[in-house]
Amino acid sequence: MTAKEKPKLAMYWASSCGGCDISVLNIGDKILDVDQAFDIALWPCVADFKIKDVKGYPDGYIDLCLFNGAIRTSENEEMAHLLRQKSKVLVAFGSCASEGCIPALSNLTTKEATFKSSYLDNPSTDNPEGVLPQPVTKVPEGELHIPVFYNTVKTLDQVVPVDYVMPGCPPEPPQIWAVLEAIITGAELPAPGGAIIGAGTVAVCEECSREKHEKEIERFYRPHEIVPDPDVCLLEQGIMCMGIATRAGCGALCPEVGMRCAGCYGPLDGIVDQGANMVSAIASVVKAGSGALAGIDEEELAREIGKVMDTIEDPSGTFYRFSMAHSLLTRVRSNGDGAQDGGGR
Amino acid sequence: MDEKVGVYVCHCGTNIAGTVDVEEVATWSGEQPNVAVARDYKFMCSSLGQELVEQDIKELGLTRVVVAACSPHMHEKTFRGACERAGLNPYLFEMANIREFDSWVTDDREAATHKAKSLIKGAIERVVHHQPLEPLPVEINPNTLVVGGGIAGISAALELADGGFHVYLVEREPSIGGHMAQLDKTFPTLDCSACILTPRMFDVGQHPNITLLSYSEVEKVDGYVGDFTATVRKKARYVNEELCTGCGICVEKCPQSVVDDVFEAGLGQRKVVYTPFPQAVPNYPVIDRENCIYFQRGKCKACEIFCPTEAIDFEQQDELIEIEVGCIILATGYDPFDARRIARYGYGQMANVFTSLEFERMVNAAGPTEGRIVLRDGETQPESIAIIHCVGSRDQNYNEYCSKVCCMYSLKFAHLVHERLPNAEVYNFYIDIRSAGKRYEEFYQRVLAEGANLIRGRAAEVTDVARLPDEEGKLIVQAEDTLIGQQRRIPVDMVVLSIGIQARHDATEVAQIFGLGCDFDGFFIERHPKLDPVFTMTEGISIVGTCQGPMDIPDSVAQGAAAAARVMSMITQGTVMMEPVRASINADQCSGCRICNNLCPYNAIVFHEDDEVSEVITALCQGCGSCVAACPSGAITGAHFTDEQLISQVVGVLWDVRQPELVPAEEG
């Protein structure tokens, strides 16, 4: 009794927090439909597979591979190449795989500094001998190898070609199900080649029901510094909502409940650098010099503008929280001075 | 991308060829991808140079053209014209500036040649992404709005009206005339100001082609060149213009007088119902609501009781009028510098320190003293007068610029004093005498010959603290006489402060209404300081007279006429063609975030509340690019400045720089 061969599904977890896997499980009982439709070829989070199993598959054996996580180690990179080879359709799933996300913020510093804060300076770490991960360790039995920790975090598409990108940190369950359902039912997908799926084409503001007015911002607030008006656009109230510069698809979940959009769905079509784009938009609506600019000298004006800008905490972490690896910045110069103390403010 | 680009490298005589190896640059350009032909030529802008381009377009079928020469400000139009004549869309052309940006800024031949290549490479990479654009035709409404009825606005209005075109002249004060109406004689010819001005004011009042809206202000302007709608607030005069005959009985009967700070510059008084001066146009009085006894205390109505035509109307309300015009001429004039700001000259502290405007009123036969030069007590004739030039001008602490008219009117004052008080001594304290202008120097020589004492030095202070017996009871002007290198103290009876010209206090607000820019001194910014001094960057709006910068009456008149001529040429053409380099919003990509909404200096962006998207009104947009840069959704495109075009140009300019590795190689 041989049922028709089911298509093969893989989900892999590179450098990421695990939220993407949870989000897939959050599609609820639809997961049973997924199980019915696919054979699982690799999904370390839910079943036990070995790399050698994957290596054993013929090329293109996997029909759909959802690859989440950034490329941070030699193992991540190796798996990226392997899964590219074995998959018909490779999806950069979630913000880490598509844009670098939180791991890529360490591109603002160096590997050495990252190790120092993780293994040496961290208050909850007890490491009196100052042991740091070594790719190769000699032991009486021979050599032990662990993956090499890279200096720079990359996105999946900076390492191998990807067919689709599914943004979000994590991608929202309804969007995940919509994409899986489309695949299960054989609905037409956009042409591959890095096309965005499972997200909107307009900015988050489109989905946000807050009232929007012309904007003039006199100072910025961090979330704990202000109780926002429940009906008005957060950005207008001085809360650095990235909704204006972020792809919709989430349903504006955060701004709807009074939290600023942090930008996890990434930039819109045609935008090269989400952070720069946001900065340029913000710079355009900062209110300084109280209208009448004639007579104010440039230094005075610069001071006024500086006063407003000083209320922005952690600019790189705010504007590039998700998009550092894919931005024009990419990373700090690894030989530059900024690298040692962590680059951004 | 497969285009046939023609590259033309101009020698500009030796301007470029003297520093840049133009032959080498042309040869190199010919080797670049997409380039079908590259030539160098002595003067590309000459008719032969242009023909070269035209010929190649026709014979070689060029689809794009790059000229490497001077600044596009100089000749972009020239070469666009050449392309168009040969049948190529003019926007498929790009200019590389290898003169101002290159040959003129260095003597290093090698570096200059290298930079020329980079600039040309940028232009080639950019031009292949150019798209053909069509200019926008706009119809011109033949009516014109002139704002401000000083001499500049009057000149503009009369030129247009005499040419057969209708003008709406909006003046804020009860009468037109502006500052010129306050003056007595005018330098250098000493014509009586009123004698030459009032006939023109009268013409304005009578002209069938002029609708005069006095005591009115423009509150809002919508639309764009050819089709502006201005909303004008006609303030309540409390006098019915239809019934008033201008007989003046109300003024005579009004029991209340106040100091006239405007027309009499504080030197005289006026009634609460008043016309600013006898030859006012229009001649209907205005009730000054704030000082009117009836409005303040509910009783009086003397004017109403005596008016023979029942023209007084205490119930009158402000009126909002909408005017549709094709062009706008701003002539809002200047504010005199406030002499109180320089405390050490003692204006407002010491009675016999006067401003120049007060002095104009004093020497005016129709003024409060009937032309007698007297001290503040209204009786005593001064025996000595000091005139201090450059008050508030050419001074880092106040206005750095020269007000241009003060030297000349100060000399005029010296002359008038000699004429009226032959025995009085006059001392002019000056920094430099600026008498540039037709017959101005001659006038200066004449005043010198009349015996004025010119002391070269900025007056340090005016004091009434005497040190010597002959200073007792006098005002003492202290100054360093830089010609003899000595401090001098000159005791005088009267001091006149020659206050400068500055931008109107509300110039920025007015600029905002009309979508103009102000410079750092507050004056409106012209399109080009030399070649286009009366037009502004906002299509269809001109600026004339002292709202553009300090100038005298002849220049104000000339500017008024110049703007009128430009407007008439636009009206007679019927339509104007506007640059298509403008922004547009892709509604499908717009999230309605409203970031762009208040950015546009020309108010070109509107937000549609119903479908929550923004739109650029094409005719209003001037292509500045502010909104393009700001839109976080990438929904706004600037035609001729698309991301693709700009990035390609940058990549081209950096042709010889190592390709940056987006992701650095791993050290493993």
Ligand SMILES: Cc1cc2nc3c(=O)[nH]c(=O)nc-3n(C[C@H](O)[C@H](O)[C@H](O)COP(=O)(O)OP(=O)(O)OC[C@H]3O[C@@H](n4cnc5c(N)ncnc54)[C@H](O)[C@@H]3O)c2cc1C
């Ligand atoms: C003391 C003194 C003496 C001078 N003597 C001479 C001289 O002898 N010879 C000479 O050539 N020059 C002289 N000048 C210079 C001369 O006054 C100016 O060149 C000339 O008056 C400029 O005219 P204008 O039309 O530009 O401005 P203005 O005369 O200032 O006229 C502007 C008009 O616009 C109106 N207005 C302003 N704002 C608005 C608004 N928002 N809406 C509607 N209306 C508005 C004003 O009420 C005013 O009527 C003298 C200047 C001073 C200060």
Ligand code: SF4
């Ligand atoms: S709150 Fe954020 S998402 Fe909502 S309209 Fe404002 S900027 Fe856009």
Ligand code: SF4
């Ligand atoms: S900034 Fe862009 S997205 Fe926002 S309203 Fe303007 S055009 Fe729309």
Ligand code: SF4
């Ligand atoms: S480019 Fe944008 S901001 Fe600039 S004039 Fe046009 S619409 Fe206004």
